[in-house]
Amino acid sequence: MRNRLFPAAAAALFLTALAVPAAHAKGGDAPVTEAELAGHIRILASDAFEGRAPGTGGEDRTIAYIVGEWVKAGLEPVPGSATPWLQPVPFVESEPLTSRATFKVRGRDIRLEEDGVIVAGRDPSVSLRDAPAVFVGYGVDGAGHVNTDVRGKLAIMLYGNAPFGAKLPGYRERRRMLANAGAAGVLVIAGDAIPWARLRDAVAGKTVRLADPAEAPPSVSGFLSLEAADALFARAGQDGAAAREAAKAAGYRGAELPVTADIETTARIRPFASNNVIAKLPGARPDGKAVLFLGHWDHLGICGEEGDADRICNGAVDNASGIAVLIEVAKRLASGPRPDRDIYFMATTAEEKGLLGATWFADHPVLPLEDITVALNIDTIAISPRGTPVATIGRGRPAYDAMVRSVAAKLGRKVDADGEADAFAQRQDGWALGAKGVPSLMVGGSFSDMPLLEAFLGSDYHGPADEFSDKVPLGGAAEDADLHVALGRAFADTKRWTGTADQSGVP
Numbered sequence: 211m212r213n214r215l216f217p218a219a220a221a222a223l224f225l226t227a228l229a230v231p232a233a234h235a236k237g238g239d240a241p242v243t244e245a246e247l248a249g250h251i252r253i254l255a256s257d258a259f260e261g262r263a264p265g266t267g268g269e270d271r272t273i274a275y276i277v278g279e280w281v282k283a284g285l286e287p288v289p290g291s292a293t294p295w296l297q298p299v300p301f302v303e304s305e306p307l308t309s310r311a312t313f314k315v316r317g318r319d320i321r322l323e324e325d326g327v328i329v330a331g332r333d334p335s336v337s338l339r340d341a342p343a344v345f346v347g348y349g350v351d352g353a354g355h356v357n358t359d360v361r362g363k364l365a366i367m368l369y370g371n372a373p374f375g376a377k378l379p380g381y382r383e384r385r386r387m388l389a390n391a392g393a394a395g396v397l398v399i400a401g402d403a404i405p406w407a408r409l410r411d412a413v414a415g416k417t418v419r420l421a422d423p424a425e426a427p428p429s430v431s432g433f434l435s436l437e438a439a440d441a442l443f444a445r446a447g448q449d450g451a452a453a454r455e456a457a458k459a460a461g462y463r464g465a466e467l468p469v470t471a472d473i474e475t476t477a478r479i480r481p482f483a484s485n486n487v488i489a490k491l492p493g494a495r496p497d498g499k500a501v502l503f504l505g506h507w508d509h510l511g512i513c514g515e516e517g518d519a520d521r522i523c524n525g526a527v528d529n530a531s532g533i534a535v536l537i538e539v540a541k542r543l544a545s546g547p548r549p550d551r552d553i554y555f556m557a558t559t560a561e562e563k564g565l566l567g568a569t570w571f572a573d574h575p576v577l578p579l580e581d582i583t584v585a586l587n588i589d590t591i592a593i594s595p596r597g598t599p600v601a602t603i604g605r606g607r608p609a610y611d612a613m614v615r616s617v618a619a620k621l622g623r624k625v626d627a628d629g630e631a632d633a634f635a636q637r638q639d640g641w642a643l644g645a646k647g648v649p650s651l652m653v654g655g656s657f658s659d660m661p662l663l664e665a666f667l668g669s670d671y672h673g674p675a676d677e678f679s680d681k682v683p684l685g686g687a688a689e690d691a692d693l694h695v696a697l698g699r700a701f702a703d704t705k706r707w708t709g710t711a712d713q714s715g716v717p
């Protein structure tokens with residue numbers, strides 16, 4: 211799962227009980243066992259896989275394992291693929307070396323506190339001269355469009371989510387939108403949400419992005435501390451707090467500042483390659499619609515400091531557990547009665563770098579995106595015990611919600627409809643597909659019991675301690691695997707699910 215500060219769980223939990231006794235129809239799919247999942251996780255999260263970082267030997271071993279299991283299951287490579295089983299994804303790693311940013315108000319140099327601004331450049335060497343600054347608020351209007359003319363300018367943008375729309379993009383995506391709109395640079399005003407030291411380390415450290423002009427950041431990116439931003443506004447004769455307040459309106463159009471910036475940066479740039487792994491289970495009676503299962507295979511790789519006893523972030527829960535479920539779901543669906551529709555399975559790369567593999571797939575799909583009747587993402591699934599209710603990220607299309615309720619009820623699962631899971635919508639691969647209009651759901655127990663999830667996020671998550679042991683709970687993951695087998699059968703059944711827009715409630 212993608213890193214982000216965990217928002218406090220707010221709403222009280224209430225459950226919609228739809229419990230009926232669990233029963234597997236005669237001749238139905240055999241339940242997925244905890245032992246089967248453990249077998250995969252033990253291997254994928256072993257030190258030999260070095261934490262599964264994209265572009266490493268750990269990637270090679272991970273791909274070989276997943277493809278090997280999918281071949282055993284009976285899946286096929288996507289027909290016509292130049293690189294069977296693999297979708298190559300090109301990346302650029304950038305390591306900042308030097309940076310300098312100075313500001314002028316009406317042509318006169320001003321000094322900001324030394325540590326108040328951090329910048330990094332996109333290319334080996336970047337030089338901005340006299341770039342005019344414009345405060346853009348959240349950078350988008352209520353409709354999600356860039357809200358002002360930023361061509362050739364240094365845009366100064368707010369960090370948090372815009373208060374005037376629940377589905378508006380986060381700051382990374384807004385920054386890219388400003389770059390696409392021609393901004394020379396984007397400085398984000400840091401709030402209290404993330405400690406300044408963490409932002410500074412993030413900008414100063416290596417970053418990875420897609421080698422795709424459409425996904426490129428501005429030539430200069432960085433952060434302004436709240437204090438430095440207020441000081442800059444004050445030197446320009448303006449009130450920073452008042453500007454931030456004005457920006458809370460959906461129709462805010464930005465404000466030019468009598469400020470120009472000179473910014474110089476150097477960086478070491480390294481291209482490298484990684485891969486999404488994609489397989490197909492051809493349907494018995496394909497109707498042009500398809501079901502897509504996905505989960506990210508990557509994790510953080512060697513993450514500890516030199517000299518640490520354990521330097522490998524093994525990513526057992528995040529997300530070897532999800533890949534284990536993808537493998538077993540593929541085995542059940544391929545070995546039982548053949549579903550009507552085509553079913554695709556995808557293990558994505560670089561989710562941890564910002565949903566990058568899923569974003570690449572959404573920009574370069576191997577089947578038309580409009581043919582995907584549902585995408586089901588599986589991430590960080592070994593959290594809860596058996597009996598945990600089913601939560602769904604991506605609710606809101608009545609026909610889909612009804613299908614999930616019906617499938618869960620048939621398995622004797624309770625449904626948790628309190629909406630707490632929605633806080634994770636932008637932190638998982640389904641978001642990248644949903645942004646392109648693919649109905650994307652993440653369904654299961656891991657995002658239903660918030661105290662359990664918070665306990666994981668507050669301890670082993672994204673550290674060397676996320677490794678496999680008998681203590682990793684697999685009961686809920688096994689139940690969620692069965693749920694995904696049943697969801698796959700339901701959404702791939704042309705009689706049960708028409709797969710048309712009117713059914714989804716989306717024209």
Ligand SMILES: [Zn+2]
Binds near residue numbers: 211212213528562672
């Ligand atoms: Zn993660």
